[in-house]
Amino acid sequence: MLIVQKYGGTSVGSVERIKNVARKIISTRNEGHDVVVVVSAMSGETDRLVSLAHEITHVPVEREMDILLSSGERVTVALLAIALNSMGYPAKAFTGRQVGIVTDSVHTKARIERISGERVQEALKEGVIPVIAGFQGISEGSDVTTLGRGGSDLTAVALAAALKADLCDIYTDVEGVFTTDPNIVSDAKKLDKISYEEMLELASLGAKVLQNRSVEYAAKYGVKVRVLSAFAEGNGTLLTGEDEDMEKVVVSGVTYDRNQSKVTIIGVPDKPGIAARIFGPVAASSIIVDMIIQNVSQESLTDISFTVPRSDVKKTITLMESIIKDIGAREFEVKEDIAKVSIVGVGMRSHSGVALKMFSTLADEGINIMMISTSEIKISCVIDAKYTELAVRALHRAFELGN
Amino acid sequence: MLIVQKYGGTSVGSVERIKNVARKIISTRNEGHDVVVVVSAMSGETDRLVSLAHEITHVPVEREMDILLSSGERVTVALLAIALNSMGYPAKAFTGRQVGIVTDSVHTKARIERISGERVQEALKEGVIPVIAGFQGISEGSDVTTLGRGGSDLTAVALAAALKADLCDIYTDVEGVFTTDPNIVSDAKKLDKISYEEMLELASLGAKVLQNRSVEYAAKYGVKVRVLSAFAEGNGTLLTGEDEDMEKVVVSGVTYDRNQSKVTIIGVPDKPGIAARIFGPVAASSIIVDMIIQNVSQESLTDISFTVPRSDVKKTITLMESIIKDIGAREFEVKEDIAKVSIVGVGMRSHSGVALKMFSTLADEGINIMMISTSEIKISCVIDAKYTELAVRALHRAFELGN
Numbered sequence: 001m002l003i004v005q006k007y008g009g010t011s012v013g014s015v016e017r018i019k020n021v022a023r024k025i026i027s028t029r030n031e032g033h034d035v036v037v038v039v040s041a042m043s044g045e046t047d048r049l050v051s052l053a054h055e056i057t058h059v060p061v062e063r064e065m066d067i068l069l070s071s072g073e074r075v076t077v078a079l080l081a082i083a084l085n086s087m088g089y090p091a092k093a094f095t096g097r098q099v100g101i102v103t104d105s106v107h108t109k110a111r112i113e114r115i116s117g118e119r120v121q122e123a124l125k126e127g128v129i130p131v132i133a134g135f136q137g138i139s140e141g142s143d144v145t146t147l148g149r150g151g152s153d154l155t156a157v158a159l160a161a162a163l164k165a166d167l168c169d170i171y172t173d174v175e176g177v178f179t180t181d182p183n184i185v186s187d188a189k190k191l192d193k194i195s196y197e198e199m200l201e202l203a204s205l206g207a208k209v210l211q212n213r214s215v216e217y218a219a220k221y222g223v224k225v226r227v228l229s230a231f232a233e234g235n236g237t238l239l240t241g242e243d244e245d246m247e248k249v250v251v252s253g254v255t256y257d258r259n260q261s262k263v264t265i266i267g268v269p270d271k272p273g274i275a276a277r278i279f280g281p282v283a284a285s286s287i288i289v290d291m292i293i294q295n296v297s298q299e300s301l302t303d304i305s306f307t308v309p310r311s312d313v314k315k316t317i318t319l320m321e322s323i324i325k326d327i328g329a330r331e332f333e334v335k336e337d338i339a340k341v342s343i344v345g346v347g348m349r350s351h352s353g354v355a356l357k358m359f360s361t362l363a364d365e366g367i368n369i370m371m372i373s374t375s376e377i378k379i380s381c382v383i384d385a386k387y388t389e390l391a392v393r394a395l396h397r398a399f400e401l402g403n
Numbered sequence: 404m405l406i407v408q409k410y411g412g413t414s415v416g417s418v419e420r421i422k423n424v425a426r427k428i429i430s431t432r433n434e435g436h437d438v439v440v441v442v443s444a445m446s447g448e449t450d451r452l453v454s455l456a457h458e459i460t461h462v463p464v465e466r467e468m469d470i471l472l473s474s475g476e477r478v479t480v481a482l483l484a485i486a487l488n489s490m491g492y493p494a495k496a497f498t499g500r501q502v503g504i505v506t507d508s509v510h511t512k513a514r515i516e517r518i519s520g521e522r523v524q525e526a527l528k529e530g531v532i533p534v535i536a537g538f539q540g541i542s543e544g545s546d547v548t549t550l551g552r553g554g555s556d557l558t559a560v561a562l563a564a565a566l567k568a569d570l571c572d573i574y575t576d577v578e579g580v581f582t583t584d585p586n587i588v589s590d591a592k593k594l595d596k597i598s599y600e601e602m603l604e605l606a607s608l609g610a611k612v613l614q615n616r617s618v619e620y621a622a623k624y625g626v627k628v629r630v631l632s633a634f635a636e637g638n639g640t641l642l643t644g645e646d647e648d649m650e651k652v653v654v655s656g657v658t659y660d661r662n663q664s665k666v667t668i669i670g671v672p673d674k675p676g677i678a679a680r681i682f683g684p685v686a687a688s689s690i691i692v693d694m695i696i697q698n699v700s701q702e703s704l705t706d707i708s709f710t711v712p713r714s715d716v717k718k719t720i721t722l723m724e725s726i727i728k729d730i731g732a733r734e735f736e737v738k739e740d741i742a743k744v745s746i747v748g749v750g751m752r753s754h755s756g757v758a759l760k761m762f763s764t765l766a767d768e769g770i771n772i773m774m775i776s777t778s779e780i781k782i783s784c785v786i787d788a789k790y791t792e793l794a795v796r797a798l799h800r801a802f803e804l805g806n
Binding site: 144 | 467481
């Protein structure tokens with residue numbers, strides 16, 4: 001098999017850990033596989049570099065930030081290749097440019113346009129282990145670009161797609177994807193398999209195992225991705241296309257997000273174009289709105305509620321003060337202490353009554369639902385933040401997700 | 404004027420210092436000059452990276468070492484360009500590759516083969532200050548290379564040659580080149596001018612102001628190089644071709660080197676090929692021999708003395724033990740506490756009696772001379788290490804070098 005292995009910042013956080021990673025790679029090689037390695041910067045390094053830049057200015061030029069940030073991965077690829085060579089396994093470190101990772105030129109959040117991968121193929125042919133710097137690429141104009149936080153995952157997945165690898169192993173500090181947060185529910189179960197779509201929903205709901213763009217990319221090119229621990233043994237969780245097994249399971253996981261706040265505009269004149277006049281300025285201020293709910297109109301007035309990241313509440317309040325005047329709404333109110341609790345599962349498509357079961361489970365615990373939003377494979381409810389753990393535990397039990 | 408400015412590791416050792424460097428660059432710009440900037444890694448960074456690699460193995464692969472080490476300069480170019488932009492002066496950071504610094508592929512000590520410099524010219528045309536990573540280049544095979552310690556000086560000088568710059572200013576932590584070490588002679592005088600050749604002799608004699616290859620490169624392409632302090636005001640020392648003024652000055656400087664040891668092989672059979680049998684194995688062990696002196700032969704036996712770096716004494720002793728058996732010499736002795744004191748000056752070519760004056764000055768102080776070596780513009784004497792300061796002061800006075 002050809003396996004792409006990606007090691008995150010914690011896995012390569014010290015020289016000792018880098019040596020451990022080298023041993024893991026060697027043991028995969030000794031099982032008879034070809035290995036292509038992708039690594040992140042040592043943990044803390046990217047933050048250190050960002051704060052150096054911020055000591056100079058709060059708005060550093062992005063082209064130069066990319067040269068700055070891309071230096072972190074160069075250190076780890078070099079050290080890992082040095083370790084592999086010292087253990088008797090020929091290895092070569094490559095930068096994003098050297099393996100032909102060509103991106104657009106949107107600095108600090110570039111998108112991969114193509115990967116040539118010639119030098120990787122060459123190295124493999126020579127029996128050399130290629131060790132590739134994640135997170136970075138090069139623009140058509142030959143400038144260094146970076147792919148945004150978590151971009152090393154994307155490098156690994158995109159390389160796996162380009163090389164037609166059999167597997168893309170993402171080594172991280174968790175053992176895989178769980179039915180819910182094990183810190184809240186002690187019998188949370190590690191999933192052996194999960195569909196790309198479920199993973200996308202989980203990631204966008206705050207389960208920080210894999211960067212969302214990586215999952216999308218994997219789904220698009222059908223890359224088999226496995227998430228597993230760099231520190232513990234185990235088979236991790238495999239991300240694949242849906243299969244029949246998966247559809248039998250109605251709900252795969254319960255997740256929550258406590259980083260949102262709710263804004264309600266009261267007494268909004270109910271006429272065409274009003275939503276655009278509210279959410280246009282919000283979007284222009286780079287505030288990402290998650291859920292939006294509009295109540296039925298009474299006497300041509302309606303209420304509109306939406307959620308924004310808690311960190312953007314202040315900015316949102318300032319905006320709202322001028323927006324309600326502009327649209328002639330009565331007032332607005334903000335509730336910060338909310339949580340979004342969600343259930344996710346591709347089986348929902350073929351099973352009915354899932355939403356009802358969620359609502360009644362919460363009701364049985366005396367938890368009031370403030371907002372509801374649904375997608376094909378996900379139902380989210382906004383509740384009072386203080387009930388988060390209670391709700392997650394009750395739902396995990398109700399859908400029989402435990403061990 | 405087009406000025407290349409190079410800032411060393413101490414000058415960019417902290418964010419505060421980087422901002423200071425930005426201000427110096429801006430003030431040169433505001434005087435109406437075009438500026439091209441070359442920077443080293445922050446002081447201590449290269450050592451930090453080397454020791455990370457050495458924690459893994461004592462013989463790290465050199466190709467990977469270059470990827471590792473080249474990361475240091477990327478951080479400083481980015482931070483300096485960020486600082487310049489934040490002060491309102493458009494600047495762009497460039498890696499060695501981006502400005503087309505093509506080297507051979509001798510990793511960790513590559514030689515520059517050519518510089519295209521297109522992006523530098525482009526930037527200058529657009530009024531953008533190019534900030535270039537020193538010390539690094541790229542091989543024909545597209546691998547990252549580094550130029551060896553002090554390589555940033557070479558980057559600056561080579562760029563100045565390629566761009567036909569009017570001046571190459573090397574900012575360092577000393578105010579220029581002095582007639583001798585100011586720590587030993589309090590009235591040591593800063594030289595306003597020095598010839599390339601004198602500088603070469605001084606550098607190879609241990610005055611660590613400029614890397615030797617940079618001086619050679621500057622001499623070859625006639626680059627006007629100025630050495631000056633990044634921290635103090637002043638005009639520094641200008642390196643140029645010889646002129647008449649210089650020839651009037653018999654001696655420009657007195658220098659010393661206490662890092663040598665003397666080895667004497669006694670009773671060497673005086674026959675052809677003997678020197679090769681001694682110095683062949685020494686060279687093969689990468690020990691750099693500085694002075695070699697062979698006494699006149701007595702009864703077909705001769706004595707050979709030579710100096711080696713003090714750090715290589717142990718290795719040399721081991722070698723000598725087998726060499727004296729091999730060549731049938733009587734014995735060898737090692738003297739570690741020696742110093743080499745030298746006087747340098749292009750004026751020696753046209754003045755006689757300089758050597759005599761040196762010898763008698765040392766004799767007047769009661770200092771015994773153990774070895775003598777001379778070149779066209781330099782005379783070196785090996786003496787007992789304990790007389791170093793005394794000898795340097797006496798010579799400095801005798802040749803009237805003080806203020």
